[in-house]
Amino acid sequence: MYSRFVKMLGIxxxxxxxxxxxxxTTPELVAAVSNAGALGSFAAATLSPAAIAESLQRVRALTGRPFNVNLFVLEEPHPNDAELASAQVRLNPFRASLGLPAASRPAKFCENNQAQIATxxxxxxxxxxxxxxxxxxATVAQFRQQGSCVIGTATTVAEAKAWEAAxxxxxxxxxxxAGGHRGTFLGDFEQSGIGLMALIPQVARAVNVPLIAAGGIMNGKGIAAxxxxxxxxxxxxTAFLCCPEAGIHPGWKQRITHTSDDGTRLTRVFSGRYARSIVTDFMQQLRPFEQEMPAYPAQNALTAEIRQAATQQGQLEMMSLWAGQGAALARPMPAALLVQTLADELAIALPGR
Ligand SMILES: Cc1cc2nc3c(=O)[nH]c(=O)nc-3n(C[C@H](O)[C@H](O)[C@H](O)COP(=O)(O)O)c2cc1C
Structure with missing residues (x-):
């Protein structure tokens, strides 16, 4: 028995x-997941409108099934010059070790969010x-008129209510x-760090829209829970990061399967916004200055070349190795097989569903 929501999504x-x-989330990963009967999601937040259009064309060429495209909702960034300058000074030794020149002010801090949404x-x-x-x-209504189903991200009851009202x-x-960045947008980051087991029932009691649970779910039993x-x-x-279709560095995939339950930590040193990564030297060395980093997207733009060069040179300790707390449970296998495995495990955990 599938829920009405799953039927509505057409998966x-x-x-x-x-x-x-x-x-x-390469088009190949998204399409493999959707073709296997789950919902593949393409992350478009760091791409230009032209690149988004091109990627969607590729996803559509690879699958006729429903898929999701994700964007951030961002305010226009106004970073403070003094804060930027001191952050750049802190990053220069890391740049030098990768053969990069001393930092200069980035030409832009992020893609134009309004243009991405219009695209x-x-x-x-x-x-x-x-x-x-x-x-x-009004924007949610426009998406719905276009035939797109709209999903918002929340980390607290108040944020879920805000999305319901929209x-x-x-x-x-x-x-x-959860691995990577979390969606917190109303409250304090630390107070909004609610465990999924406590969060689901409280949000379910407060809103009347279908909920999708995220964070630390790695197998069918987790989905059943x-x-x-x-x-x-x-x-x-994180469960999908070790699939061959996932476009991340092989060393990152290996670190995911070799990490432990306490191998990740929240950090704002990469982007200026708290996100969960496997602990690296870069994180440890900048930890004392964590609170001084300029807010997202400024710090993200300042560390972009470092992360890119580190990836090219295979310097894992200077990369952002985003992963959730369940990372050690990741199973490297093709995405279609992972979807089928998760579905089979769910059927055993929740028979008759
Ligand atoms: C590498 C990585 C990148 C992420 N990027 C995004 C993103 O662009 N947009 C988004 O809504 N969530 C993003 N997330 C968060 C995921 O949507 C999801 O909430 C999270 O992966 C769930 O936790 P898990 O990794 O423990 O399964 C990212 C997560 C990871 C691990």
Whole structure:
């Protein structure tokens, strides 16, 4: 018995492969997941409108099934010059060790968010999802008129209510366990760090839209637990990072499978916004200055060349190795096989569903 929500999305399993910015969610990964009967998600937040259009064309060439495209909701950045300058000075030794010249002010801090949203409206993918903020009701209505199902991301009851008020079709609720950045946009980051087991039932009691649970879910039993607690589907990120279709450095994949339950930590040194990564030397060395980093997207732009050069040179200790707290449970296998494995495990954990 599939939930009405899963039927509405047009998928066979209550499983969503999370959007993961930075090249992880290749069109090949998204299409493999969607073709296997789950929902593949393409992360478009760091791409230009032209690159988004090109990527969607590729996804559409690879699958005729529903898929999701994800963007951030961002305010216009206004970084403070003094803060930028001292952050750049701190980063210069890391740049030097990678053979990069001393930092200069980035030409831009992020893509134009309004232009990205306008592009997505025109491209009208079957599902759109957003994080880091809430869209206004008029924009949500425009997406729905275009035939796109709208998913908002929340980390607290208040944020879920804000997305419900904006007219979202569903809300992805993200627990503190989650890999990468979390969507917190109303409250304090530390107080909004709620474990998924506590978060699902409290949000389920407060809103009347379908919930998608995210954070630390790695297998069918985890998906079953989320459904029992009140979610209609589960969104898995780290579990899909070790698939051959995921576009991340092989060393990062290896670190995921070799990490431990306490191998990750929240940090704002890479982007200026708290995100969960496997602990690296870069994180440790900048930890004393964590609170002094300019806010997202400024610090993200300042570390972009470092992360890129580190990836090219295979310097894992200077890369952002985003991963959730369940990372050690990741199973490297093709995405279609992972979807089928998760679905089979779910059927055993929740027979008769
Ligand atoms: C490498 C990585 C990149 C991510 N990028 C995004 C993103 O672009 N947009 C988004 O909504 N969530 C992003 N997330 C968070 C995921 O959507 C999801 O909430 C998270 O992966 C769930 O936790 P798990 O990794 O423990 O499964 C990212 C997560 C990871 C691991």
């Amino acid at each position: 066979n399993h209550p499983i969503i492969q999370a959007p993961m910015a930075g090249g992880a 997505l409206l025109a491209l009208a993918p079957p599902v759109v999802s957003f994080t880091f903020g809430v869209l206004d009701a 007219g979202a079709d569903a809300i992805c609720i993200q627990g503190i366990e 989320a459904l029992i607690l009140g979610a209609q589907a589960a969104q898995l990120g």
